[in-house]
Amino acid sequence: MKKLFLITSGLALVAGLLGIVVLSPTTNPVRAGAPPPTAAPTRTPGPPPPIEEFVGPYLEHPLNEAAAVQRAFEIDQQYAKWDKAWSPDDAGKQSSRITVQWHAERDYDGPYYGPGTERGPVWVIIIKGRVRWNGLNGDDKTHQGITYVIAQKTGNLLRVRVGPTR
Numbered sequence: 656m657k658k659l660f661l662i663t664s665g666l667a668l669v670a671g672l673l674g675i676v677v678l679s680p681t682t683n684p685v686r687a688g689a690p691p692p693t694a695a696p697t698r699t700p701g702p703p704p705p706i707e708e709f710v711g712p713y714l715e716h717p718l719n720e721a722a723a724v725q726r727a728f729e730i731d732q733q734y735a736k737w738d739k740a741w742s743p744d745d746a747g748k749q750s751s752r753i754t755v756q757w758h759a760e761r762d763y764d765g766p767y768y769g770p771g772t773e774r775g776p777v778w779v780i781i782i783k784g785r786v787r788w789n790g791l792n793g794d795d796k797t798h799q800g801i802t803y804v805i806a807q808k809t810g811n812l813l814r815v816r817v818g819p820t821r
Contacts, residue, residue: 709773717807720755721746723778726810727803731782734790735801741782754781761804761813768813776807788817 718726724746731741746753756779761768763777780803789795794817804814 711773711809711811713808714810717776718778718805718810720757720778722810723805723807724753724755724780726805726812727778727780727782730790730803730812730815731801734788736787736789738785741784746780752783754783755779756781757807761806773806773809773811773813777813778805778807779803780805786817788815790815 721743724743728741728743741753746755758777758779761772761774761777763779768774781800782802783800785797785799786801787795787797788801798817799819800817802814802816803812804816805811806813
């Protein structure tokens with residue numbers, strides 16, 4: 656009697672599982688490998704949308720070189736740990752370590768910054784040396800320098816490039 660019950664229960668279980676597999680609503684075939692890539696969207700007819708201009712507060716007086724270096728120093732103090740510390744006074748004295756450049760447009764090195772981003776003249780402050788960067792989603796690894804791009808008209812930090820300096 657027990658054997659008959661066990662056999663009947665086992666057959667009922669197998670039949671139930673087969674029924675679930677056969678009657679399941681899956682219609683996707685099984686395939687090996689990665690799925691095919693999604694097709695690119697078709698081009699929208701007409702001209703591209705106009706680029707939004709930056710709307711935000713501007714400084715009463717645009718940053719000069721010393722003020723731009725001071726701004727980079729303030730940001731640097733929050734996020735960077737240098738093997739050999741630097742100060743804004745070093746900008747004129749240690750020209751091999753700290754380089755300051757002015758560019759008429761922020762796209763001086765070619766990248767596209769997207770709509771609504773700030774345009775205009777920028778200060779590029781390059782500091783060489785061993786540094787650990789942990790800010791703005793930094794990786795907290797040791798790098799060979801930092802490049803700060805700061806807007807002259809607003810004082811906003813537009814970009815940080817951590818790693819080998821040019």
